[in-house]
Amino acid sequence: MDNPLDLFQQWLDDAKGYDTIDEPTSMTLATINSDGYPDTRVVLLKDVDDSGFVFYTNLTSTKATQLQQTPKAALNFHWMPLNRQVRIQGSVTPVTNAEADEYFASRPRQSQLGAWASKQSQPVESRLELEKRLAKYTAKFHVGKVPRPEFWSGFRLKPIRIEFWLKQPFRLHDRLEYTSTESGWNQRRLFP
Numbered sequence: 788m789d790n791p792l793d794l795f796q797q798w799l800d801d802a803k804g805y806d807t808i809d810e811p812t813s814m815t816l817a818t819i820n821s822d823g824y825p826d827t828r829v830v831l832l833k834d835v836d837d838s839g840f841v842f843y844t845n846l847t848s849t850k851a852t853q854l855q856q857t858p859k860a861a862l863n864f865h866w867m868p869l870n871r872q873v874r875i876q877g878s879v880t881p882v883t884n885a886e887a888d889e890y891f892a893s894r895p896r897q898s899q900l901g902a903w904a905s906k907q908s909q910p911v912e913s914r915l916e917l918e919k920r921l922a923k924y925t926a927k928f929h930v931g932k933v934p935r936p937e938f939w940s941g942f943r944l945k946p947i948r949i950e951f952w953l954k955q956p957f958r959l960h961d962r963l964e965y966t967s968t969e970s971g972w973n974q975r976r977l978f979p
């Protein structure tokens with residue numbers, strides 16, 4: 788396949804169609820902190836096309852702060868039952884407000900209220916403090932739509948490198964690497 792995004796979409800569809808894969812869109816997001824250390828956590832892929840891979844989060848969280856400082860990141864998908872891994876590197880930009888509004892509006896009400904209640908990645912005194920904040924915003928927005936908090940939005944990672952890994956017997960795995968160039972994608976095979 789000439790376009791790795793087509794292959795990615797095919798693998799993602801396979802994962803979504805696989806019974807024992809619970810969160811097929813979950814991916815490990817690696818960022819870089821201010822000391823140069825890599826940091827990782829799992830987030831959910833909410834959109835993907837030629838423009839990149841989109842995920843949503845709290846803009847004051849550790850990951851968002853790191854991305855604002857160093858807008859470069861990596862993603863890793865591992866669909867173990869399919870024996871497949873995808874590694875992606877790229878640069879990251881914020882999604883538009885319109886995109887974030889549209890996605891936020893599609894979320895369950897409880898998740899919308901949870902977004903308001905959570906000062907993600909900041910210390911919290913107790914579980915009760917979180918529950919009190921949730922109650923506060925549940926009361927505040929008890930009628931009508933829950934608006935998107937200004938501190939909650941998404942990022943889009945535009946890939947410069949995508950590697951597809953497929954397990955093969957005796958560790959002789961297939962590795963297909965795509966790198967982005969001015970004229971399109973270059974493809975090469977790597978030793979396992």
Ligand SMILES: Cc1cc2nc3c(=O)[nH]c(=O)nc-3n(C[C@H](O)[C@H](O)[C@H](O)COP(=O)(O)O)c2cc1C
Nearest residue numbers: 810813828829830831843844845848849850851908
């Ligand atoms: C399966 C799974 C899905 C998750 N999805 C998201 C997500 O889409 N957005 C998000 O901000 N955190 C998500 N989290 C929580 C993050 O892993 C992480 O704990 C949180 O975002 C704080 O990370 P940070 O302190 O590096 O910013 C998810 C966790 C798991 C295990």
